[in-house]
Amino acid sequence: MKAFAELLGRLVLTPQRNAKIRLLVDYFHTTPDPSRGYALAAIAGTLSLNAVKPALIRDLLLERMDEVLFHYSYDYVGDLAETVSLAWEPPADVAPADISLGEIIERLQMAGRSEVRSLVRDTLDRLDASGRFAFLKLATGGLRIGVSARLAKQALADMGGKDVGEIERLWHGLAPPYLPLFLWLSGEGEMPVLKTPAVFHSVMLATPVAEHELEGLDPADFAAEWKWDGIRVQLANIGGVRRLYSRSGDEISGAFPEILDAADFTGVIDGELLVGGTARSNRATGSFADLQQRLNRKTVSRRLLEDFPAFIRGYDILFSGEQDIRPEPFYVRREALSSLIDSASPQHFDLSPLVPFSSWEELDRLRSSPPDPVIEGVMLKRFDSPYLAGRVKGPWFKWKREPFNIDAVLMYAQRGHGKRSSYYSDFTFGVWTEGEDGAALVPVGKAYFGFTDAELEILDRFVRDNTVERFGPVRAVRAEPDAGFVVEVAFEGINRSTRHKSGVAMRFPRIARLRPDKLPRDADRLATLQAMIGARA
Known part of the structure; x- marks a missing residue:
């Protein structure tokens, strides 16, 4: 697990594409089966595990840590896996061990529902801080390291001296831990023969x-x-x-x-x-x-x-x-x-x-x-x-086509993931609608991209300085006619929706611009969005 944890850390800190590929090739060359196959599946998004819920991880830490201290720590760090990996203290009589990635994955896959809690506790006790972090990200499905499945396939091609198109043709006909694939790439076996001819071919x-x-x-x-x-x-x-x-x-x-x-x-x-x-x-x-x-x-x-x-x-x-x-x-x-x-x-x-x-x-x-x-x-x-x-x-x-654009008001914010785990970067925004007590904001969408790093700093600072209520990890921010934050939202399409309180659903919304020059009262009305549906129809 140490080698996998080290790989994740280096991939996160390496921006260059070719350098990421070299890191992957080195890992695949030096790591035995089945660990390298499970690592490939985790990176490429094909790994299926019995889900370990964040609530379970939080409960396990609270068995050994004061709840108030945990909340302070979590609020400061911003990421549950990182908080737990740093704050976890194994019992004095448990010796740390370098459990292999393959062993951890197979134990998780075979564990029954009643066994998951003790399995997670035991694994956290035996790993060091970086291993715990990698394990928790794997177990919760929160692995985000800036490596696409396509990049991982290119690393496989480079490792075996193959054309990436050959990897693409085989990819969806094989399953983790990809033993026949690695045997072929290392020259120890023949090219895998797929069981079904109707396989997926990369588009x-x-x-x-x-x-x-x-x-x-x-x-x-x-x-x-x-x-x-x-x-x-x-x-x-x-x-x-x-x-x-x-x-x-x-x-x-x-x-x-x-x-x-x-x-x-x-x-x-x-x-x-x-x-x-x-x-x-x-x-x-x-x-x-x-x-x-x-x-x-x-x-x-x-x-x-x-x-x-x-x-x-x-x-x-x-x-x-x-x-x-x-x-x-x-x-x-x-x-x-x-x-x-x-x-x-x-x-x-x-x-x-x-x-x-x-x-x-x-x-x-x-x-x-x-x-x-x-x-x-x-x-x-x-x-x-x-x-x-x-x-x-x-x-x-x-x-x-040119996207739709509206001015909306920030209403709620949540921490991001990966590099953004220390920032409030996932935003819910709303527009005005007329109610019994006058104009009120109704949420119409969520966005977590479109802004620059400098704009993220501005948004994060606003959330921290203007939080009015908390709902678990979500913060409600000040959003009144004369006090709040207006953003310009761009989106590709809009339809009616019975699943949303506003009655509308946006397609691919993103924050196009920050509008500090506007007061919340100047933001758009729900009727404007409803008219867009009519105009498109």
């Missing part, structure tokens, strides 16, 4: 672009498609096995059985999952809020299937039949995709239409006034581009 991503960045590019080299407000998916039917994956590789087949039933073709396609009706079924496309009714479900009722019928709007094709056509140029793949969808169920599949344009100015006008409220902007794809895993700058761009 090709587009780079955000602004109008001035398009200067120097020839519009004739690019195809344009609408960017639809659904979720990116990959549908595979290979060897008679059918699977539906999200863009991150999570299988979501159970939530959309009608899509799998209708996939009577062989191949792998990339597209946008939407609800409502296809262009071929004469039914309007639903909003992202409608799609959310179907997401994150293991099974769906007949009522949901009828009220929110799902379909895929095809963007691209990776395999035509069982032939990998990703190396082919986009225009060739587009013809293959069009042919496949023409013969597929019209209720469940249609083709994302191309947007004709001759100049960037013309496309900008189309982007700003799209024909459907479910459109977020346009996608630009080079006609000669192969299908490449990850976000490769140059072949594909996304040019989104």
Whole structure:
């Protein structure tokens, strides 16, 4: 565990990408199985553990520490795992030990609910402070070290002298602790053979672009498609096995059985999952809020299937039949995709239409006034581009619509995580609505990014100086017509919502600017947001 804890500490303090990769490669080379496989899973976000709740960790520390002192310490440090790792005092008769990461993970995975408490206590007793911190972050799922799954895969490729594309192709067909993968990478085994042919293949991503960045590019080299407000998916039917994956590789087949039933073709396609009706079924496309009714479900009722019928709007094709056509140029793949969808169920599949344009100015006008409220902007794809895993700058761009903007008032704040654990960086904001007693603030969203480090210092100082109430880790701040903090919030979309007190739900809200020049009374009204829904519709 010491080696893993040291790795985490060095990764957090290392900003350079190549330096992070070298740290990972060194760790994978020197750490035995299964610990290195579990470390890889923890870093890449594929590790599944019996969740250790923060309340349990807090209770264990309070068995050995005064409650008032704990609250003072927690408030100062700002992170529960760090507080416990520093304040924990093992019994004098318990000798510290360097328990391996693999042993800790396997004990957690096998522990029953009644055993978790004693297991966590025993593990904390045997580890040093840095080991305790790493263990608690693992156990609670709070590992944030600035390393993406893609970076971890690149480190594996460098370790074994392989192409990262080979790692990508194998990745979602293997499971922690990845023993066959490491045997192959170290030259001690053959390339793993996947059990199911319908595996996930990493999707090709587009780079955000602004109008001035398009200067120097020839519009004739690019195809344009609408960017639809659904979720990116990959549908595979290979060897008679059918699977539906999200863009991150999570299988979501159970939530959309009608899509799998209708996939009577062989191949792998990339597209946008939407609800409502296809262009071929004469039914309007639903909003992202409608799609959310179907997401994150293991099974769906007949009522949901009828009220929110799902379909895929095809963007691209990776395999035509069982032939990998990703190396082919986009225009060739587009013809293959069009042919496949023409013969597929019209209720469940249609083709994302191309947007004709001759100049960037013309496309900008189309982007700003799209024909459907479910459109977020346009996608630009080079006609000669192969299908490449990850976000490769140059072949594909996304040019989104200008975001919505409102002025809102800060209402609540909570500590962040990782580097931000000492700052109040997660904010709830609200707008005014008319009530029985006059104007009152109603929460309409949360945001934890968009601001600079200097602006975070300002926001954090305001929260500390203007706290009026505390609800566990959440602070309520002063928010009155003439005293409070106004922020400009940008967001991509807005829909009605029965789950929120305000009746509205924002899509991707972020704090765009601080507005100390404005009084809270000058912030927007709820009616303004409701009108945005009407305007979009």
